[in-house]
Amino acid sequence: MSSSPRAAQPERAGRGTLRWREARTGLALISPTVVLVLVLVVLPILWTVLLAFQDLRLIRLRSAGLFGDLTVENFADVFGSPGFWQALVTTLVYAGCGTAASVGLGLVAALALRRPFRGRTFVRASLLLPYVAPVVAATFVWGVMLNPQFGIVNEVGTGVLGWDEPIPFLTERPTALATVIVFEMWRSFPFAFLFLTARLQAAPASLEEAARVDGATPTQVFRHITLPQLMPTIAVLALLRFIWTFNNFDDIYLLTGGGAGTEVISVRVFDYLVSRGDIGAASAQALVLSVVLLVLVTVYYRFAAKDEVA
Amino acid sequence: MTRMVTAPAETPAAAADTRPSRAPTGRGWSRTTVETRVLGVLRWVVIVGLALFTLFPFYYMVLLSLRDLSSLLQDPGRLWPALSELTADTYRDVLAPTASGGQGFLRFMLNSGLVALGTVAVTLVFAVLGSYAIARLRFPGRRRVSVLFLAVYLFPSILLAVPLFVFFTRLGLRGALAPLVLVYVSQTIAVAIYTLRNYFQTVPASIEEAAAVDGATRLTVMRRITLPLAMPAILSNALFVFMIAWNEFLFALLFLVEVRPRWTVSLGLSQLAGSIEIPTTVLMAGSVILTLPIVVLFFATERLLTGGLTAGAEKG
Numbered sequence: 001m002s003s004s005p006r007a008a009q010p011e012r013a014g015r016g017t018l019r020w021r022e023a024r025t026g027l028a029l030i031s032p033t034v035v036l037v038l039v040l041v042v043l044p045i046l047w048t049v050l051l052a053f054q055d056l057r058l059i060r061l062r063s064a065g066l067f068g069d070l071t072v073e074n075f076a077d078v079f080g081s082p083g084f085w086q087a088l089v090t091t092l093v094y095a096g097c098g099t100a101a102s103v104g105l106g107l108v109a110a111l112a113l114r115r116p117f118r119g120r121t122f123v124r125a126s127l128l129l130p131y132v133a134p135v136v137a138a139t140f141v142w143g144v145m146l147n148p149q150f151g152i153v154n155e156v157g158t159g160v161l162g163w164d165e166p167i168p169f170l171t172e173r174p175t176a177l178a179t180v181i182v183f184e185m186w187r188s189f190p191f192a193f194l195f196l197t198a199r200l201q202a203a204p205a206s207l208e209e210a211a212r213v214d215g216a217t218p219t220q221v222f223r224h225i226t227l228p229q230l231m232p233t234i235a236v237l238a239l240l241r242f243i244w245t246f247n248n249f250d251d252i253y254l255l256t257g258g259g260a261g262t263e264v265i266s267v268r269v270f271d272y273l274v275s276r277g278d279i280g281a282a283s284a285q286a287l288v289l290s291v292v293l294l295v296l297v298t299v300y301y302r303f304a305a306k307d308e309v310a
Numbered sequence: 311m312t313r314m315v316t317a318p319a320e321t322p323a324a325a326a327d328t329r330p331s332r333a334p335t336g337r338g339w340s341r342t343t344v345e346t347r348v349l350g351v352l353r354w355v356v357i358v359g360l361a362l363f364t365l366f367p368f369y370y371m372v373l374l375s376l377r378d379l380s381s382l383l384q385d386p387g388r389l390w391p392a393l394s395e396l397t398a399d400t401y402r403d404v405l406a407p408t409a410s411g412g413q414g415f416l417r418f419m420l421n422s423g424l425v426a427l428g429t430v431a432v433t434l435v436f437a438v439l440g441s442y443a444i445a446r447l448r449f450p451g452r453r454r455v456s457v458l459f460l461a462v463y464l465f466p467s468i469l470l471a472v473p474l475f476v477f478f479t480r481l482g483l484r485g486a487l488a489p490l491v492l493v494y495v496s497q498t499i500a501v502a503i504y505t506l507r508n509y510f511q512t513v514p515a516s517i518e519e520a521a522a523v524d525g526a527t528r529l530t531v532m533r534r535i536t537l538p539l540a541m542p543a544i545l546s547n548a549l550f551v552f553m554i555a556w557n558e559f560l561f562a563l564l565f566l567v568e569v570r571p572r573w574t575v576s577l578g579l580s581q582l583a584g585s586i587e588i589p590t591t592v593l594m595a596g597s598v599i600l601t602l603p604i605v606v607l608f609f610a611t612e613r614l615l616t617g618g619l620t621a622g623a624e625k626g
Contacts, residue, residue, distance in 0.1 A: 019448070022447050022448055022449070023447070023448060023449040023450060024449075025443070025447055025449075025528060026443040026447030026448065026449030026452065027443075027449050027450070029439040029440060029442060029443035029447070030439070030440045030443045030444065030449070030452075030455060032436050032439065032440070033436045033437070033439070033440040033499055033503065034440075034455060034458075036436065036492070036495060036496055036499065037458065037459070037462055037496055037499065037500070040470075040474070040492060040493060040495075040496035041462050041465065041470065041496050042458075043473075044470055044473035044474055044477065045465075045469065045470070045473070047473045047476075047477070048469070048472055048473045051472065051473065051476065058476075058479070105360075108356060108360075109356070109360055112353050112356040112357050112360070113357065117357075123357060123360075123361055125608070125609060125612045126361060126364055126365055127360060127361070127364050128608070128612075129364055129365070129368060129605065129608070130364055130367075132553060132557075132604055132605075132608050133368070133557075133601050133604060133605070134556065134557040134559075134575075134576055134597075134600050134601055134604060135557060135559055135576075136557075136559055136576040136577075136579050136580045136597070136600065137371070137576075137579065137597035137598075137600045137601045138367065140579060140580075140583050140593065140594075140597050141367045141368075141370060141371045141594075141597060142367060143583070144370075144374065144590055144594070145367060145370055149386075150382060150383055150386035150590075151386070152370060152386065152387065152389075155386045155387040156387065159387055186363065186364070186367075190364075215342075217341050217342045217345045218342065218345045218346055218349055219345055219349075243464060243466075244466065247466035247468050247469070248466075249466075249467070249468040249471075249560055250559050250560060254559070254580060266466075266468040269468060269471070269472065270468070270471065270560075273471065273472055273475060274475075274564070279472065279476055282472050283472050283473075286468070286469050286471075286472050289468070289469060290469050293464075293465070293466070293469070297461065297464050300464070
């Protein structure tokens, strides 16, 4: 198309040329994937837009037509309900704190494991476990660990640390939100750790050595030499993590079910869809989420597409 | 930078330093020593702390799965099981079919395995063909396709939940495993294509051209030359696609929740977790069963995977 190099122009003309056969093979090989993505990702997203402007209930779904009467009522309802704005604030707090915590801990981990020691390979692999472990198992164990009756955390807290009474970590404001943020940190810091470790390995040692020879202390070397080199990676990581945490459903749904002040928008979308069967309102809220996401992805492109981290 | 510039100004104050060879850096030397010592200790504190923080939940999982419920309630703070209370009954309970009083996790494992392997197979076929095309062949719209796939990769599954749920409900396909496989493929294909494309680009085209000159067709070239060379990348792709599909929760919940015989392990554990009748220790055995295949796979192939993982990140 127009993006192809000008030099290729003369070859374009004839059918049956090598160039034409190549294009045909390319299209044939890529088309199954494109069709699948169009049918299962792109079309559904477009359909969400349509659904958001319809008054559609799950129980009436089978009789309803594809294109019902269009209305903006869903948006009026969504924006008019205080629960939505509360959920939006919760989502922002959750995503912001979760991102900062996981990238921060990932940085600390990458720095601590930077120099080789006996067993580093094993420790490194172990640190990645929370990230690869199934989310359902992880949330279940955390739930039991934090259980006020027989969970180990409260057992140690009351028995050893001298807490007056067990803390209901997942069922009370504002502890529940703090707990899901700590869980997010536990689960996602390996991602930042992995990227930052790779970036640290690529950083030339000569710069830091030179600074050290010039008398810079370790913290000064970190502050003025290492950190500036990591900054682009940290920025991309923060953005990526923010996008994913902002839309995260599994963790909060499984830990608290959205109770005790932890209702984020994605859990609200699910709730409207499945529990209330209000497809229109669920779509409208998903759409709001998409718009925020679109802005973030645009920022990501402008900012980091060249880094090819993703 | 400003702090670095001011550093030399401090050196006269340290002129009393007795070590002549260190004189230019003066007081900075002692600060360096202090910082190095402190950081040296802190480093080990951080390493040990992090290892405990990440590994303890997994240890606790295994520990509770081996303990008896009544002894757990009596002594919840115990961090290593007494030999007398060790039991494997929890595993028997959780694996046995519901007909004989168990929780039917064996059935769930079968479902999870089918879905995950199906996803791996379909994703790989699509991804190998697609990524080869993007890496090697010039065709109209090639760049746009790459952008589309990157967008899909960044697109979170919760936003697809509404339309897909409505769509599959309408078609009456909820409760079947095959549509779920297709949804998983659509979620993993973008990452798979992206990493495989990067790999294909590192394989020199001249090898393929040489074969083509010798009269091999493009398919023969792919099968005999490109695929064997790309095997490591294909394998690591297979592994992380398997992990994503085995771990997935949201779509399994949306599509399968009403049909218990079709539950995956993730879905089964999440659905039974709220139940009061099933002992926590039995469910803990269930979560070991859910986690173990992933951990084993991960440690067996860690080196192969870490490269792929950074690209094959989870979907939020």
